[in-house]
Amino acid sequence: MKTKSVISNPFPSQLAVILLASALGIPAVAQDQSSGTPQSTPPSTAQSQQPSASPSTTPAKEGFWGRVNPFARKKWVKKQTDPINDRLTELDGVNAKNSKDIQDVDGRAQAGIRQAQSAADAANQTATAAGTQAQQANSTAQGAAGHVDQLNGTVNGLDQYKQVTEAEVKFRGGQPILSADAKKQLDDLANSVNGQHGYILEVEGHSPLAGSAGIQSSERLAESVKRYLVTEHQIPVYRMHAVALGNAQNADASDPGAKPERVRFSTVHVRLMENSLAAQGAAPPQGASPSTGAERP
Secondary structure: OHHHHHHOOHHHHHHHHHHHHHHHHHHHHHHHHHHOOOOOOOHHHHHHHOOOOOOOOOOOOOOOOOOOOHHHHHHHHHHHHHHHHHHHHHHHHHHHHHHHHHHHHHHHHHHHHHHHHHHHHHHHHHHHHHHHHHHHHHHHHHHHHHHHHHHHHHHHHHOOOEEEEEEEEEEOOOOOOOOHHHHHHHHHHHHHOOOOOOEEEEEEEEOOOOHHHHHHHHHHHHHHHHHHHHHHHOOOHHHEEEEEEEOOOOOOOOOOOOOOOOOOOEEEEEEEEEOOOOOOOOOOOOOOOOOOOOOOO
């Protein structure tokens, strides 16, 4: 009865052996599949058939040490990254050189700008000073031009005389003797030039006699008038200009078209001519008597 039961249950024990062998063979098959390249199964199918592993379990495709030895992987990574590091180092050197060149160029540019600015400031100051000097020179030139114009006007007017007054002194019989009326005329004329500058006296002697006799007679009459003015009124001799005309007929200066009149009497014509520019500011000297006729030195 017992023997039958043992023989009758061989299937369960064989099943247990098969299950145990399957459990031991699954990891080996999985490792072989992970080390080889799948050909028939697409990547998506292989991934979908991989058993899910827990976070603490190494993925089956990596194996116990993974596909590559960890030390070998670091070396390989270093080998792969060394060219990149070399290029990065070279790029850093180029960037550093470019930065230095830029700094050098910027420094030279800044120095050039500062130098140019300094030169421009100096030129501006020089131009400003030159402008100021030019304005001063222009003002000086304008003042000098004004003085020159004034001097030219003064010089041009020095020989310009105008008649102030005149007197006609008559002589009787052609004798060089001054009458009381003639002296009164000469006194009034001398008093009008007392203490003045820039005047002259024109003395013209006339005689009705003809030829040399008339000239000599008119010369004696003019000399008598000059002598009286010098001795009685201290009129300087250089201010009197005398001429003996005899019986020469003079035309009227105020009427050039008038016919000259014939000389009928012995006379001396005295004209007071004054230069207005030279007479400006003239005044009698201090302490001088108005009747003395003294002049300023």
